[in-house]
Structure formats: structure tokens, C-alpha cells
Amino acid sequence: MTKYNFSSRVPLxxxxxxxxxxxxxxxxxxxSFAGGLPAPELFPVAExxxxxxxxxxxxxxxxxxxxxxxxxxxxxQLISQYMQTRGLxxxxxxxxxxxxxxxxxxxxxxxxxxxxxxxxxxxxTYLSALxxxxxxxxxxxxxxxxxxGMKMDELEATLKRHPNTKLVYVVPNFQNPTGNSMSLAxxxxxxxxxxxxxxxxxxxxxxxxxxxxxxxxxxxxxxxxNGRVLYTGTFSKILAPGLRLGWISAxxxxxxxxxxxxxxxxVHSDNLTQAIIAQYMQDNDMQKHxxxxxxxxxxxxxxxxxxxxKYFPAGTELTHPEGGMFLWVKLPGNPDIDQLFAECIKNNxxxxxxxxxxPDNPETNTMRMNFSNRSVAEIESGIKKMGAVISSLIYAK
Amino acid sequence: MTKYNFSSRVPLxxxxxxxxxxxxxxxxxxxSFAGGLPAPELFPVAExxxxxxxxxxxxxxxxxxxxxxxxxxxxxQLISQYMQTRGLxxxxxxxxxxxxxxxxxxxxxxxxxxxxxxxxxxxxTYLSALxxxxxxxxxxxxxxxxxxGMKMDELEATLKRHPNTKLVYVVPNFQNPTGNSMSLAxxxxxxxxxxxxxxxxxxxxxxxxxxxxxxxxxxxxxxxxNGRVLYTGTFSKILAPGLRLGWISAxxxxxxxxxxxxxxxxVHSDNLTQAIIAQYMQDNDMQKHxxxxxxxxxxxxxxxxxxxxKYFPAGTELTHPEGGMFLWVKLPGNPDIDQLFAECIKNNxxxxxxxxxxPDNPETNTMRMNFSNRSVAEIESGIKKMGAVISSLIYAK
Numbered sequence: 001m002t003k004y005n006f007s008s009r010v011p012l013x014x015x016x017x018x019x020x021x022x023x024x025x026x027x028x029x030x031x032s033f034a035g036g037l038p039a040p041e042l043f044p045v046a047e048x049x050x051x052x053x054x055x056x057x058x059x060x061x062x063x064x065x066x067x068x069x070x071x072x073x074x075x076x077q078l079i080s081q082y083m084q085t086r087g088l089x090x091x092x093x094x095x096x097x098x099x100x101x102x103x104x105x106x107x108x109x110x111x112x113x114x115x116x117x118x119x120x121x122x123x124x125t126y127l128s129a130l131x132x133x134x135x136x137x138x139x140x141x142x143x144x145x146x147x148x149g150m151k152m153d154e155l156e157a158t159l160k161r162h163p164n165t166k167l168v169y170v171v172p173n174f175q176n177p178t179g180n181s182m183s184l185a186x187x188x189x190x191x192x193x194x195x196x197x198x199x200x201x202x203x204x205x206x207x208x209x210x211x212x213x214x215x216x217x218x219x220x221x222x223x224x225x226n227g228r229v230l231y232t233g234t235f236s237k238i239l240a241p242g243l244r245l246g247w248i249s250a251x252x253x254x255x256x257x258x259x260x261x262x263x264x265x266x267v268h269s270d271n272l273t274q275a276i277i278a279q280y281m282q283d284n285d286m287q288k289h290x291x292x293x294x295x296x297x298x299x300x301x302x303x304x305x306x307x308x309x310k311y312f313p314a315g316t317e318l319t320h321p322e323g324g325m326f327l328w329v330k331l332p333g334n335p336d337i338d339q340l341f342a343e344c345i346k347n348n349x350x351x352x353x354x355x356x357x358x359p360d361n362p363e364t365n366t367m368r369m370n371f372s373n374r375s376v377a378e379i380e381s382g383i384k385k386m387g388a389v390i391s392s393l394i395y396a397k
Numbered sequence: 398m399t400k401y402n403f404s405s406r407v408p409l410x411x412x413x414x415x416x417x418x419x420x421x422x423x424x425x426x427x428x429s430f431a432g433g434l435p436a437p438e439l440f441p442v443a444e445x446x447x448x449x450x451x452x453x454x455x456x457x458x459x460x461x462x463x464x465x466x467x468x469x470x471x472x473x474q475l476i477s478q479y480m481q482t483r484g485l486x487x488x489x490x491x492x493x494x495x496x497x498x499x500x501x502x503x504x505x506x507x508x509x510x511x512x513x514x515x516x517x518x519x520x521x522t523y524l525s526a527l528x529x530x531x532x533x534x535x536x537x538x539x540x541x542x543x544x545x546g547m548k549m550d551e552l553e554a555t556l557k558r559h560p561n562t563k564l565v566y567v568v569p570n571f572q573n574p575t576g577n578s579m580s581l582a583x584x585x586x587x588x589x590x591x592x593x594x595x596x597x598x599x600x601x602x603x604x605x606x607x608x609x610x611x612x613x614x615x616x617x618x619x620x621x622x623n624g625r626v627l628y629t630g631t632f633s634k635i636l637a638p639g640l641r642l643g644w645i646s647a648x649x650x651x652x653x654x655x656x657x658x659x660x661x662x663x664v665h666s667d668n669l670t671q672a673i674i675a676q677y678m679q680d681n682d683m684q685k686h687x688x689x690x691x692x693x694x695x696x697x698x699x700x701x702x703x704x705x706x707k708y709f710p711a712g713t714e715l716t717h718p719e720g721g722m723f724l725w726v727k728l729p730g731n732p733d734i735d736q737l738f739a740e741c742i743k744n745n746x747x748x749x750x751x752x753x754x755x756p757d758n759p760e761t762n763t764m765r766m767n768f769s770n771r772s773v774a775e776i777e778s779g780i781k782k783m784g785a786v787i788s789s790l791i792y793a794k
Contacts, residue, residue: 045457060442064637099663240461242668271639
């Protein structure tokens with residue numbers, strides 16, 4: 001058999017410990033807090049089906065034909081209107097429809113990153129973003145965060161050490177994996193630093209619409225007037241991830257280049273699905289649906305927070321998100337997290353160890369806990385079970 | 398405003414002469430042979446809508462949720478069965494579902510091409526493939542073709558000049574833009590050369606199922622036993638391009654790597670659409686639908702061929718495809734093709750100049766003619782009109 005000579009972008013091994021964790025955790029018998037899935041029982045299946053039927057009835061031939069790389073104009077108009085409710089004024093022409101926000105990250109990295117350029121992220125962060133940056137040859141560097149998001153003094157020190165920083169990647173709202181949000185003051189400082197140190201900001205915002213406590217914070221992009229922020233949005237968390245549609249909003253010069261790269265990559269995103277979502281948004285009150293999700297996630301998130309405080313051992317630290325799908329736990333001491341994971345699986349409950357979310361120097365006593373995909377009752381009983389496993393292991397030492 | 402420091406992948410200008418031609422040609426008043434669109438009136442809209450409704454009724458929540466990067470297993474099984482009818486035996490595990498075959502080309506280039514590596518293509522060729530290879534830093538080199546496809550002696554000479562050739566890209570059936578197919582002997586020689594000179598072959602086959610004359614030729618991939626051929630397929634020409642679904646079939650070691658890169662790029666392809674196509678294939682005789690398309694395209698292709706022979710000036714050379722969507726014309730002498738295009742547009746008829754399809758040394762007296770997107774009557778009258786314009790221009794010199 002041929003010995004292949006892969007490009008330098010290809011990971012040397014096929015090891016995928018994170019994927020293996022998710023596979024183990026996905027057994028039906030397991031109450032899993034490991035994945036990052038929205039609640040399928042909240043998908044508006046009937047409404048999306050009705051939208052699909054209108055699309056087939058009224059424009060069947062059109063939506064099955066090739067279309068524009070930038071995406072369905074009506075959908076871009078509707079996203080533009082929706083974004084205004086989130087504090088952003090982007091014209092439909094300043095939007096590019098992408099195959100999920102993952103492709104948005106990919107296209108931005110492709111546009112900006114030469115091999116050896118530095119991309120800075122929060123630490124911990126969404127690890128699949130780092131994978132994308134690395135395929136384009138980026139060196140990724142993490143900056144610590146706290147309850148107010150990425151630490152700006154530390155960011156500035158990092159920028160001084162890495163003058164070839166091209167991009168700073170942040171998830172400012174209900175971040176994956178911590179659930180924390182970046183304060184307004186830090187958002188303002190980040191924009192000022194971008195100007196001073198000449199980099200662009202990726203504001204990745206899959207969760208921002210799902211706020212169940214506290215007040216909305218202005219999007220970073222709304223604080224910038226020099227075209228330094230690329231905002232990536234997605235329908236995955238507010239509507240349905242299987243439809244794989246997201247968008248980038250950015251300065252028109254950037255959208256022009258991104259559209260060209262998008263055309264090279266997949267010509268355009270699924271035309272039928274674009275039309276279905278546009279029809280859904282026209283025929284339904286999407287904000288009402290988002291409110292419905294948010295209210296459910298509030299119950300789940302608050303239940304999980306209270307249960308962890310109740311059942312996990314003394315000394316456990318945890319975040320208290322105001323929205324989104326995740327919270328973040330630091331266990332006391334120095335537990336063997338792999339053993340803990342294995343014991344939890346034996347007890348039909350699962351989480352994700354936090355270490356893989358760190359670009360470097362992982363904190364091995366951390367766990368990401370997803371609360372969007374399980375009922376309040378499952379969360380209560382599952383956390384109780386996890387608490388017992390943890391306590392028995394930690395106290396056994 | 399910020400002055401952006403783009404990566405070296407980004408084209409320096411936003412010039413897109415080919416796109417401008419297609420935009421000019423897409424005015425409703427114009428009978429266009431310029432684009433590469435399938436016939437929308439042949440899309441099985443009602444059958445796809447019925448399949449969509451079954452999917453929503455039976456698996457609504459599932460298809461709206463995240464799924465596997467490799468793609469819907471049932472769809473891969475159905476493609477595997479379909480590929481057997483085309484002469485290929487690929488297990489469902491050796492297939493990766495992609496967002497159109499364009500993404501297949503992108504992922505293969507990403508996997509194999511380091512900056513400076515050489516990718517060889519037919520000359521002329523599908524120019525958007527060359528764009529993809531270039532974004533990964535490839536040097537693209539063209540090899541002349543004739544009615545039997547890429548010339549193998551010339552390929553071997555080119556391989557000797559470029560020992561860092563990683564990939565040879567071919568469209569062996571009813572090639573875009575010429576409509577020619579590669580003979581079996583050349584396919585065999587290509588596989589032998591791949592072994593001898595250590596490169597991989599991309600067999601891009603969007604049109605192969607649409608054969609209306611002559612006998613099928615064995616796929617290149619079926620002639621290889623060393624995992625050197627990556628076959629890219631698509632539903633764009635046999636079902637509907639707006640659904641943006643295609644596949645790669647390749648050795649499982651390659652599919653494993655490609656699946657990882659696919660996951661980085663867009664997580665997975667549209668889950669709803671994957672399920673709709675699988676349902677469509679289960680509930681319908683897709684081959685019967687392909688036969689229906691093929692029979693229509695035969696009438697259109699043969700009409701265009703006869704009309705060009707009748708109405709274009711003496712000395713015009715043209716290919717005689719046995720399937721697909723295009724034929725290729727060489728005009729006598731040295732006509733000003735831009736002037737010819739402008740005159741045709743004035744007369745409400747359009748074609749694409751052939752020069753942009755050449756990686757280098759374009760033949761400026763060539764034209765690509767698409768016959769799939771217009772009725773027999775429009776083809777007859779449109780070609781007659783073009784013939785008059787060409788004759789008046791060429792004889793006016």
C-alpha cells in the first residue's frame with residue numbers, strides 16, 4: 001500500500017481523545033453532561049417543516065439550483081434585522097452566509113493567517129477553533145481569563161512578546177467551556193489594543209442570544225469603528241445545528257475576500273436550507289422561540305449550579321453563567337481526572353475533563369459541564385451521582 | 398480604515414472576469430450557453446419534497462441535531478450501492494460526505510499540498526479546481542489534452558520536470574470545459590505513472606453518470622489497487638446542486654484524515670439535506686431519473702452540435718461529447734473573442750470565452766458552450782444567431 005506524504009496541516013496521529021470521550025459518553029444508558037448539544041425536544045420541528053413546504057411549493061426549482069456564494073439575500077436581510085436586536089447594525093451586504101460558524105472561523109483563518117503567525121485565544125477555549133487556526137500554520141497562544149473574560153493586562157504582555165499576532169479569538173458571551181462573559185470594560189480595552197497592536201478580533205458568539213440573567217453587554221463589533229472585528233454567528237444554538245448555517249459580519253472589504261474564499265471552498269452553503277430558515281424567520285416569531293429555549297436553559301443551568309454546590313465536595317469552585325450551555329468546575333486538590341471519568345461512566349454519568357480546552361499548561365482538576373441537553377430531573381439525579389463518585393474518590397486519597 | 402494584511406492565499410485583486418461574464422450572461426433576456434447549470438425543470442421537486450416530509454415526520458429532531466463528520470451512514474450505504482452501478486466497489490466506511498464536490502477538492506488539497514508542491518491538471522480544465530489548489534500554495538501546471546483526454550507522454554515529460562508533483566487532477570468523463578473523455582488506455586497509463594512517480598490522482602466525476610452515447614469507461618479508481626486515487630462525486634448534476642452534497646471515495650487511511658479536516662472546516666454537511674437525499678434514494682428509482690436527464694441532455698447536446706456545424710463558419714472545430722453538459726469550440730483564425738462576446742450579448746445570446754480555463758498559455762480562439770440549461774428550440778435559434786454574429790465579425794476582418 002502507498003505510503004502517503006501528507007501536507008504539514010495534517011495531524012500526525014489519528015488520536016482523538018476528546019472524540020473518544022464523547023463516544024463513550026453517548027451510550028443511551030448514560031446521563032451525559034459531556035457534549036455540547038442543544039436540547040432536541042425544543043427544536044421547532046413542525047414550524048421548520050411548514051417553512052420547508054412553503055419553500056418547495058413556491059420556489060422548488062430555484063432553491064434546488066446553484067446560487068450566490070455570499071448567500072440568500074432574503075436570509076441576509078433577516079439576519080441583519082435580527083442582529084439589530086443584538087446591538088449590531090450590519091447591512092445585508094456586510095454578511096456572508098457560512099456552513100455553520102465553524103466555516104466562518106475557517107475562512108477567517110484562511111484569509112489572515114500565514115504560517116508562523118500568532119493567534120491568541122482565551123485559556124481555556126473552544127478547542128476546535130484552535131484546530132482550525134493550526135491547519136493554516138498558526139502558532140496558538142492562550143491568555144488566562146477570569147469571571148470577566150480574558151485578562152487584558154496579560155493580553156497586552158502577550159502581544160508584546162508576539163508582535164506577529166494576526167488574530168485574537170474570543171467567545172465573549174457564556175464562553176465555551178467556562179460559561180463566563182467578557183465585561184464591557186475589557187471589550188473596550190480589547191478594541192483599543194487591536195488598534196494599538198494592529199490585529200483583528202474574531203468575536204465568536206454562538207451563545208449570546210441565550211441570556212437568562214443579567215444585562216446584555218454590547219458586542220465587541222459595536223465598539224469598533226475601524227473594521228477590526230469579524231463577528232461569527234450561527235443558527236446552531238438558537239434554531240437547529242443540523243441545518244449547518246451561520247454567518248460572518250465584517251467590513252465589506254473583508255466580506256468580499258471571504259466570499260471569494262467561500263466560493264473556492266464549497267461554492268455556497270445549502271440553498272434549500274437557507275431558504276427554509278428565511279421562510280421560518282418570516283413566518284414565525286424567532287425571538288419568542290429563543291425566549292422559550294432560554295427559559296428552559298435557565299432552569300437547567302440553575303439546577304445544575306445548585307446541585308453541584310450541594311453534592312460536590314467542599315472546596316469545589318464553579319462558575320455561575322448568566323446564559324449559554326456550559327458551566328465550569330474546579331475540583332479541590334489534585335484528583336486523577338481520568339479515573340474519575342471512568343468511575344462516572346461505570347455509574348452511567350459523564351462529563352468532559354477540562355484539560356483539552358487549554359492551548360497549553362492545562363489545569364487538570366477542571367471539568368466542563370453541559371446543562372442544555374438534559375432535563376432538570378436528570379441533571380438533579382446525575383449531579384448527585386457524580387458528587388458521590390467524586391467524594392468517594394477524593395476522600396479515598 | 399484599517400489596512401489589512403491578508404495571508405498569501407488571498408488573491409491580490411478582486412477582479413473576477415469569469416464572474417462578470419456570468420453576471421452579464423444571466424440577464425433574463427439572454428439565451429445563455431455561458432453557465433454550467435443543470436436544467437431546473439428536470440429537478441424532481443415533488444419527489445424531494447415528499448422525501449423531506451417523510452424525514453421531518455419520522456426523524457425531525459434527529460436531522461436537526463448535530464451529527465457525524467463523516468456523514469449520514471444510510472446515505473453512505475446508498476451511495477456505495479449507487480457507485481457499484483458506476484463500476485466502483487467502495488464500502489460506506491470508505492466514503493466521506495462533503496458540501497458538494499468542490500469541498501472534496503478543497504479537503505484533498507488541504508490534506509496533500511504543501512506550498513510549492515505541484516498539481517498537474519488537464520489543459521484546459523475546471524478553473525475553480527485550480528483556484529482551490531492555489532489557496533494551499535500549489536504551483537499548477539497544465540498538460541495538453543485531445544479527444545482521448547490528457548496526453549500521457551506529455552504528462553510523463555511534465556512529471557520529469559516537476560519531481561515534486563503531489564497530485565494529478567483529471568475530469569475523465571465529459572470534461573469541463575471540453576466535453577471529452579479519457580480513454581481506458583490512458584486511464585491505465587495514468588495509474589501506472591502514479592505508481593512510478595509517486596503521486597495521487599483526483600478523479601473528479603460530476604458528469605460521468607450522464608452518458609448518452611458510447612460505452613462507459615472503467616473509473617480510474619477501479620484500475621488502481623494501491624490507494625492512489627481519490628474519487629469525488631456529487632449530487633449536483635444528477636439530482637440538484639442547491640443541496641450542496643457530494644462525496645469522496647478513497648482508501649480508508651485517507652478518509653480518516655479527510656474526515657478530521659472536514660470536522661475542522663464545517664463540523665459536518667447539512668444533516669437535514671443528507672437525510673432528504675437518502676430518503677429520496679430509498680423511495681425512488683434514481684437511475685430512472687438520471688436516464689430522464691440524460692435523454693434530455695442528449696437532445697440538447699446533439700442539437701447544439703448539429704447547429705454549430707450548420708451555422709458557425711467553415712473551419713470551426715468542435716468536440717462531440719458522448720454525455721455531460723458542455724462542448725468546446727475552436728474558431729478559425731484569430732478572432733477578437735471579447736468583441737465577439739460583446740456582440741453576442743447585444744444580440745441576446747451568450748457563451749464563455751475559453752481562455753480562463755487554461756492554467757497557462759490560453760488558446761484565445763476557444764469557447765465553452767453549455768447545452769444543459771436551454772431547450773432544444775432555444776439552442777437551435779441561439780446558435781443560429783451566434784453563427785451570424787461570428788460570421789459577420791470574422792469575415793469582416
